[in-house]
Amino acid sequence: MIRPILIHPDPRLKKVCDPVAEITPEIRQLAADMLETMYDAPGIGLAAPQVGVTKRVIVMDCIKEGDPEPMALVNPEILWSSEDVSTYEEGCLSIPEQYAEVKRPAEVQVRWLDLEGQVQERQFAGLWATCVQHEIDHLDGKLFIDYLGPLKRQMITRKMEKLKRERARA
Ligand code: K2U
Numbered sequence: 001m002i003r004p005i006l007i008h009p010d011p012r013l014k015k016v017c018d019p020v021a022e023i024t025p026e027i028r029q030l031a032a033d034m035l036e037t038m039y040d041a042p043g044i045g046l047a048a049p050q051v052g053v054t055k056r057v058i059v060m061d062c063i064k065e066g067d068p069e070p071m072a073l074v075n076p077e078i079l080w081s082s083e084d085v086s087t088y089e090e091g092c093l094s095i096p097e098q099y100a101e102v103k104r105p106a107e108v109q110v111r112w113l114d115l116e117g118q119v120q121e122r123q124f125a126g127l128w129a130t131c132v133q134h135e136i137d138h139l140d141g142k143l144f145i146d147y148l149g150p151l152k153r154q155m156i157t158r159k160m161e162k163l164k165r166e167r168a169r170a
């Protein structure tokens with residue numbers, strides 16, 4: 001089912017999430033709901049804390065040459081990051097309509113547990129490297145605006161507080 005996406009500022013978006021001890025039917029349902037929620041947004045990535053679940057689960061859709069490839073990564077870890085960095089104008093489903101340039105390593109090697117409980121390892125580059133780092137940051141309570149200067153971050157936070165007030169009145 002589609003779950004509501006938390007909007008910054010929200011304490012649950014700043015928490016360091018707990019590792020998943022075991023791949024249970026609940027974890028599989030969470031990943032399915034996260035993918036449904038991500039496609040509905042629409043987005044290309046989503047982290048569990050964004051739907052209020054402080055567990056180390058992220059989903060991404062690494063669209064390769066057209067056919068979608070939905071991925072669920074449990075307890076993802078970055079094993080290696082390239083020296084080279086790439087800059088991308090990032091957004092976030094928890095910080096709607098706000099975009100800013102963020103520099104991140106251009107390639108990362110990631111290890112995770114898939115929904116069958118198998119250990120997977122893959123090197124990501126391009127937009128997928130940006131996306132997987134953005135999502136893993138969410139699991140550590142880090143948002144892309146934390147890479148910005150204090151003034152720009154404060155301006156965006158004030159806009160989100162205003163948006164939440166308006167949504168509460170609607
Ligand atoms: O985690 C999220 O909030 C979803 C993010 C993932 C993302 C952020 C920056 C760069 C890549 C991925 C996005 O809102 S998904 C929306 C989107 C779609 C296409 C390209 C970039 C961002």
Ligand code: ZN
Pocket residue numbers: 091092093094134138
């Ligand atoms: Zn985000």
